Amino acid sequence: MSGVTVSAKVNGDAVQYVCPPSESLMDVLRNRLNLTGVKEGCGTGDCGACSVTLDDRLVCSCLVLGAEAEGRAIGTVEGLSQDGELHPLQTAFIDHAALQCGICTPGFLVAAKSLLGRNPNPSEEEIRYALAGNLCRCTGYDKIVRAVQSAAKVMRKQKRS
Numbered sequence: 001m002s003g004v005t006v007s008a009k010v011n012g013d014a015v016q017y018v019c020p021p022s023e024s025l026m027d028v029l030r031n032r033l034n035l036t037g038v039k040e041g042c043g044t045g046d047c048g049a050c051s052v053t054l055d056d057r058l059v060c061s062c063l064v065l066g067a068e069a070e071g072r073a074i075g076t077v078e079g080l081s082q083d084g085e086l087h088p089l090q091t092a093f094i095d096h097a098a099l100q101c102g103i104c105t106p107g108f109l110v111a112a113k114s115l116l117g118r119n120p121n122p123s124e125e126e127i128r129y130a131l132a133g134n135l136c137r138c139t140g141y142d143k144i145v146r147a148v149q150s151a152a153k154v155m156r157k158q159k160r161s
Contacts (some may be wrong), residue, residue, distance in 0.1 A: 004067040010035070011079030019066040022059035025059075026050045028066035029076060037077035037106040041135070048134030050078050051107035058114040060133075077106035080113060088158070089113055093144075100138035107134050112148045120156055124149070 003018045010033060017032045029035040029052070038061055041049030045060040045118070052061045053075035080087035088108050099105040107133060115122060115130035122130065127148050128141070136144065 004070075006067055006070045008069040008071065009073045011074070011076060017066070021065065021067050023066045024062050025052070025054075025064040025069055025074070026061035028069070029061060029074070032066075035076050035078050039103050039106055040151070041103060041107075046135070048107040048111060048131075051102050051110045051113055051134065053110060056114070056117070058111055058133075075110065075113075077109050080109060087113070088151040088154040089116070089148070092147040092154070096147040096150060097145050098139060098143040098147035104134060104138075108136070108144055112151070115148070116152055118144045118157060119143045120152060120159070122148075122152065 003020045003159060005010050005015045005016065005018050007014070009015070013034060015116060017028060019028050026038055026040060029038045038052060039049040041047035043062050045063040048060065050061040051058055053059070054069065055072050056066060080090055089112050093105065093109065111131055115127065119126060124145060127145050131141070131144065132150070
C-alpha cells in the first residue's frame, strides 16, 4: 500500500504506521493500531465518541487526519489504566453508574481526564462545559458529572499522599 509513513507516540509508546493521506486518525487508531476504545459516533465531530488527546489537546479523531499525527503524542482511553489498575475516572464511572451502552464512555473519560489535567478541582459548571462536546443518549449527564466530581476528589487526595 502506498501512503504516508507516520511516527508518533500513542499512550506513551512509540508507534509507526502507514496510512493513506485521507484516512482519519480515528480509523488509524481503530483499524491499524487496534485501539478500539475510540468509537465512531457521528463522523462529523459532533458527538465526542472519538475523543483523544493530541499533544495534550482534546480533539475529535474523526476530524484529524492520521498523517497529521506525525511526531505527536496521542492519548486514548486505553492509556488511562496503568499496570492493570483502573484510573480513578474509570472507577468513578462504574461506581456512579455513569455508563450504559458504552459508545460515549471512552470519549467522556478522555475529555474528563483532559479537564482534570488542567483543573484538578473544577466546579460543576466547569465540568459540564468541558464535557459539552460529548453526547450521551443513555445515561443523561448528571451521573457522568457526579463521577467526574468524585474522581477529581480521589485524584486530589492521591496527589497529596
